[in-house]
Amino acid sequence: MNFSFTTEQEAFRTEVREFMEKEVPSRWRELGYGIWEEDDESWELTSQWVKKLGQKGWLSLTWPKEFGGQERSHIYQLILDEETARVGTPSGIESMITIGWVCPTIMVFGSPEQKETILPKASKGELIFCLGYSEPGAGSDLASVTTTAVEEGDEFILNGQKVWTTIAHRADYCWLVARTDLDAPKHKGLSMFIVDMKTPGIKINPLTNILGFHSFNEVFFDNVRIPRKNLVGQKNLGWYQLAMALDHERSGVGSPAAMDRMLHELIRYCKTTRRDGKFLADDPSVRKRIARLAVEKDVLRMICYRVTSVQEKGGVPNYEASTAKVFTTELMDRFANTVLDILGPYGQLDRNSRLAPFNGLFVRQFLHSPSSVGGGTSEIQRNIIAMRGLGLPRG
Amino acid sequence: MDLDLTRDQKILFNSAKEFLKKECSTSLLREMKDDANGYPPKMWKKMAELGWPGVMIPEEFGGMAGNFIDLVLLLEAMGEVNCPGPFFSTVVLGALPVMNAGTPEQKKEILPKIADGAMIMAYAMNEAGIHYDASFVAMPAKADGDAYILNGTKLFVENAHIADLILCVARTEGVPGSKDGLTLFMVDGKSKGVRTSMLTTLAFDKQCEVVFDDARVDKDRILGRPGKAFEIIETLTEQAALAKCAEMVGSAQRAFDQTVAYAKERKQFDKPIGSFQAIQHHMANMIMDMDGARFMTYRAAWEMTRDLPSASMSASMAKAWTGNATHKIALLAHQIHGAIAFCEELDLHLHYRRTKAGSLSFGDEDYHLEKVARHLGL
Numbered sequence: 001m002n003f004s005f006t007t008e009q010e011a012f013r014t015e016v017r018e019f020m021e022k023e024v025p026s027r028w029r030e031l032g033y034g035i036w037e038e039d040d041e042s043w044e045l046t047s048q049w050v051k052k053l054g055q056k057g058w059l060s061l062t063w064p065k066e067f068g069g070q071e072r073s074h075i076y077q078l079i080l081d082e083e084t085a086r087v088g089t090p091s092g093i094e095s096m097i098t099i100g101w102v103c104p105t106i107m108v109f110g111s112p113e114q115k116e117t118i119l120p121k122a123s124k125g126e127l128i129f130c131l132g133y134s135e136p137g138a139g140s141d142l143a144s145v146t147t148t149a150v151e152e153g154d155e156f157i158l159n160g161q162k163v164w165t166t167i168a169h170r171a172d173y174c175w176l177v178a179r180t181d182l183d184a185p186k187h188k189g190l191s192m193f194i195v196d197m198k199t200p201g202i203k204i205n206p207l208t209n210i211l212g213f214h215s216f217n218e219v220f221f222d223n224v225r226i227p228r229k230n231l232v233g234q235k236n237l238g239w240y241q242l243a244m245a246l247d248h249e250r251s252g253v254g255s256p257a258a259m260d261r262m263l264h265e266l267i268r269y270c271k272t273t274r275r276d277g278k279f280l281a282d283d284p285s286v287r288k289r290i291a292r293l294a295v296e297k298d299v300l301r302m303i304c305y306r307v308t309s310v311q312e313k314g315g316v317p318n319y320e321a322s323t324a325k326v327f328t329t330e331l332m333d334r335f336a337n338t339v340l341d342i343l344g345p346y347g348q349l350d351r352n353s354r355l356a357p358f359n360g361l362f363v364r365q366f367l368h369s370p371s372s373v374g375g376g377t378s379e380i381q382r383n384i385i386a387m388r389g390l391g392l393p394r395g
Numbered sequence: 396m397d398l399d400l401t402r403d404q405k406i407l408f409n410s411a412k413e414f415l416k417k418e419c420s421t422s423l424l425r426e427m428k429d430d431a432n433g434y435p436p437k438m439w440k441k442m443a444e445l446g447w448p449g450v451m452i453p454e455e456f457g458g459m460a461g462n463f464i465d466l467v468l469l470l471e472a473m474g475e476v477n478c479p480g481p482f483f484s485t486v487v488l489g490a491l492p493v494m495n496a497g498t499p500e501q502k503k504e505i506l507p508k509i510a511d512g513a514m515i516m517a518y519a520m521n522e523a524g525i526h527y528d529a530s531f532v533a534m535p536a537k538a539d540g541d542a543y544i545l546n547g548t549k550l551f552v553e554n555a556h557i558a559d560l561i562l563c564v565a566r567t568e569g570v571p572g573s574k575d576g577l578t579l580f581m582v583d584g585k586s587k588g589v590r591t592s593m594l595t596t597l598a599f600d601k602q603c604e605v606v607f608d609d610a611r612v613d614k615d616r617i618l619g620r621p622g623k624a625f626e627i628i629e630t631l632t633e634q635a636a637l638a639k640c641a642e643m644v645g646s647a648q649r650a651f652d653q654t655v656a657y658a659k660e661r662k663q664f665d666k667p668i669g670s671f672q673a674i675q676h677h678m679a680n681m682i683m684d685m686d687g688a689r690f691m692t693y694r695a696a697w698e699m700t701r702d703l704p705s706a707s708m709s710a711s712m713a714k715a716w717t718g719n720a721t722h723k724i725a726l727l728a729h730q731i732h733g734a735i736a737f738c739e740e741l742d743l744h745l746h747y748r749r750t751k752a753g754s755l756s757f758g759d760e761d762y763h764l765e766k767v768a769r770h771l772g773l
Contacts, residue, residue, distance in 0.1 A: 002396055003694050004396065005396060281773045290773060302694060305690070379672070383675055385682060389679075390669075390678055394670060
């Protein structure tokens with residue numbers, strides 16, 4: 001049992017922290033954007049930032065050397081995630097998808113050619129994927145997707161629709177699941193494809209999210225021709241490959257560090273702000289609510305460290321990663337909601353409103369909260385915890 | 396970073412569980428509930444042979460020289476079976492403050508006896524008008540020649556009825572509410588002027604009301620400096636709070652394990668109830684509470700072994716979380732078992748009782764949240 005970091009690991013933390021403090025563009029701080037908030041300007045900042053990380057080799061920190069990685073242990077990834085979250089860097093949803101989900105699966109199931117075309121570029125931040133998973137009729141029941149890919153000579157012909165496709169309008173490729181066997185049971189007729197987003201027949205329709213931004217889309221595929229070499233792994237085994245990709249989801253192990261930062265700012269605010277005749281910090285109920293957030297934040301930290309500790313020993317976290325995801329998203333929700341309660345009427349003031357505390361950070365966070373359904377709802381995560389973690393029978 | 400137990404820790408933990416499986420059966424728990432002493436001396440003797448009471452006591456005093464993590468693991472194993480007896484009051488509330496504040500002579504006198512299982516201790520701080528804050532101790536200790544005379548009533552003193560030595564907090568100066576003026580007396584449990592009577596409690600533990608009626612204590616029977624006990628008490632409360640977490644973690648873990656097994660085996664609507672999402676989601680919540688409680692406790696214990704300044708806040712965080720988390724686990728264990736768990740025959744109610752009792756001891760959630768708030772600079 002050991003809860004500390006080695007001297008080398010601490011040195012890496014210092015290196016990352018100094019880099020972040022120096023390099024995060026001041027314009028990004030002015031914008032104050034979080035995830036699922038983007039426009040052309042923030043996208044530009046984000047792409048430059050991701051490339052910068054790529055140049056440092058920090059996108060492929062844990063990758064094997066043969067794919068251009070540094071083969072650092074998962075603790076280094078944790079440290080990088082923590083320091084990234086602590087500073088609040090240009091948002092990383094795109095690198096999370098590409099680096100966190102897609103690339104590890106390509107390393108296992110991809111052809112030599114796929115590895116060669118995708119991995120080096122992705123590790124430099126020069127190539128971005130979007131995820132073609134959800135459809136109008138397939139959300140939590142993902143295996144019921146109806147987009148079809150019919151084999152024809154050396155190609156697959158893709159027809160159907162995807163939805164909630166984050167950054168489809170900016171991505172180079174779509175990591176897509178489609179039905180390749182209409183007669184097989186639903187889990188056994190799926191395949192994974194790498195789809196070039198410039199292929200003719202793809203139509204993208206923007207959707208505006210509740211934060212007021214265009215981040216996700218509807219994507220329509222009308223007789224889109226995918227070369228056979230872009231099939232990932234084996235035909236009709238896509239579901240199992242996809243399940244493995246979900247295991248690799250990095251579940252935001254850095255989020256407690258982001259909460260550290262938010263708590264710090266909140267405490268400073270409460271110590272200097274008088275309401276109803278006293279400082280907020282002197283109100284017993286405010287003290288208790290903040291202390292509880294701090295405790296829950298550390299519980300989350302332990303759950304995240306648990307994930308890393310499992311990975312460190314060569315294990316693939318399954319239920320641990322799901323607990324981290326559920327706890328993170330539900331705590332983020334409680335966090336933002338609690339802060340708005342503490343702020344009272346000022347809790348309504350959104351970004352760029354003259355009197356908004358924290359420039360509306362927690363209003364934005366509050367609006368982010370319902371996005372917790374992304375990557376598998378909390379209910380689906382709880383099913384995974386129960387069935388895979390505890391061995392309870394499938395319902 | 397590695398959150399798993401080391402090889403030695405695993406050996407200690409597993410051998411403790413093995414021992415308790417044999418020695419601390421559920422029928423024993425039922426006997427002890429109504430037993431006047433509340434524990435089987437034979438089991439206590441065997442624990443002493445294994446070195447348990449001396450787990451943290453230095454070798455020179457006959458102990459195992461282990462650290463706080465070792466203590467936590469023993470307590471967790473005891474928590475799993477809701478083990479009755481004088482371990483907590485003797486080791487956590489007795490040996491630790493003596494190790495922390497005793498003179499070399501006092502250590503030499505007391506610690507070897509504890510390590511041998513030959514001395515049972517109790518800790519008397521609480522009194523009417525106090526929940527957790529020792530600065531409100533009012534009980535006076537008046538100097539009288541070479542001795543002090545103690546008068547007053549102490550509450551929630553576990554195992555006072557069998558204690559050879561009672562550590563009693565009394566006021567030698569100042570007024571209630573003041574941290575100064577508190578003194579820790581080592582009172583012979585069998586001495587004249589000390590009367591104990593049993594409180595009827597939720598978890599069938601043996602907590603006493605202790606009346607000190609002109610109890611005479613020699614002036615050299617003081618732990619630490621006269622009037623300066625508050626700091627010792629603070630440290631002790633922190634250690635005791637964390638030690639309670641370990642017990643609660645063990646107790647909740649057993650309730651949880653039994654519930655997983657039951658959910659796989661119990662059938663309704665022709666299916667194991669564990670296949671229903673309503674049950675699965677309860678159990679997913681339980682494991683999150685469980686993992687949170689366990690690793691918050693381990694982290695604080697690990698920090699204590701290294702004397703890190705953060706240990707104090709970590710212990711309060713662990714206690715603030717673990718009480719409520721383990722209560723929820725025990726309650727859901729009942730819920731998932733249904734009516735069978737409402738029967739005395741099943742052990743679940745013991746876990747339900749123990750986790751709550753632990754939560755109310757040495758600082759409840761509110762108390763520790765306020766401590767956390769202060770650590771945060773609020």
